[in-house]
Amino acid sequence: MAKKRIGVIGCGQWGPNQIRTFFFHPHAEVVRICDKTRARLDANCPLYRADGCEDYTKVTRADDIDAVVVATPVSTHYEIVADALSHGKDVLCEKPLTVRAEESRKLADLAASKERILMVGHVFLYNPGIMQLKKLMQAGEIGRPFYIHAQRTNLGPVRNDVNAVYDLASHDISIFNYLLDSAAPKLLSATGKCYLQPNVEDVAFVSLEYPGGVLAHIHVSWLDPKKVRQITVVGNQKMITWNDLSPTGPVQIYSKHVEREPFYRDFGDFHLLVKEGEVLTPNVANAEPLKQQTAHFMECIVERRKPLTDALFAASVVETLETIERQLAGARSK
DSSP states (O other), rough: OOOOEEEEOOOSHHHHHHHHHHHHTTTTEEEEEEEOOOHHHHHHHHHHHHEEOOOHHHHOOTTOOSSEEEOHHHHHHHHHHHHHHHHEEEEESSSSSSSHHHHHHHHHHHHHTTTOEEEEEEEEGGGGGHHHHHHHOOOOOOOEEEEHHHHHHHOOOOSSSSIIIIIOOOOOOOHHHHHHSSOOOEEEEEEEOOSSBBBBSSSSEEEETTTTTTTEEEEESEEEEEEEEEEEEEEEOHHHHHHHSSOOOOOEEEEOOEEEOOOSSSSSOEEEEEOOOOEEEOOOOOHHHHHHHHHHHHHHHTOOOOOTTTHHHHHHHHHHHHHHHHHHHHHHTO
16 A cells, blocks of 8 residues: 655644654655744654655645644644645644634534545544543443543643643543543533733633533643643442553552442431442553554545544534633633
8 A cells, every 4th residue: 555645744842743653654654844943843854754844835735745744833723724624635633623613613614525534633532541441431330420530730831822721621521522422511610720821721620511410520730740640430330540640550440339228218217338349450452542543543544434533523622622711711801
């Protein structure tokens, strides 16, 4: 099979990782790298034997490019992705797809009209631990889900183009939507503070409600002393934790739950019983999520099939982010 010719736009913090995974994919060839900073091009182009340019249209409109990877600031995504799709390119764009959900839906429509693949890099959906968590929930391991709690914190890196919600909570919203097979949750509350930069929240707490009464809570911060990537899922039968940084395994299943006594004569006899059980650590494949994501994108553009994280999925995530942002902006203005 002829290799797909790849152009990568954006060579900052995350772009080089995209270049690396496509460079080593057997059916991809990184042809061109684009960035506004010449030093970044000088550092990466020789390493991956690729041409360099500072004008993104030399990638999006180039005849020798089959697919474009966009790893630029979020505010630039719409313009670049639209140009690539309009010129017949398949696109993998970093998350979130756009700042506004309306723009994401427009890109979804454009991709459909041009019969192009548009996939968004919600990379944690290609994380083996999250994939295992999804399988366990689909199999009914926890019973009926009650709530999900996510914590995603670290000391930096601090961004100035988006706040911590767009940067970090976008991961957890995409994971929640994936685990619960839901298009969009209802926002219950969102609160945050801009300690380092005006109008850019570096810490936030978000509460959501999904269909079926499932509560979800997210804590994101660029100002915590520890790097934490953890999710707890509580059901009426069991509980599961995912810890991306755990040395013993990312997923643990707790055979714990609370139940009512089946028979009681009156309220004085009513008891809630805590049921304790074993803790299981299932075997989870050790695979780099970004490589999994790259492989999925390559399969989609070769086989012309819908990606797991397509533009409509991404638009739903952006819709929730936009709703949160409106509430945070309202609090800022007070």
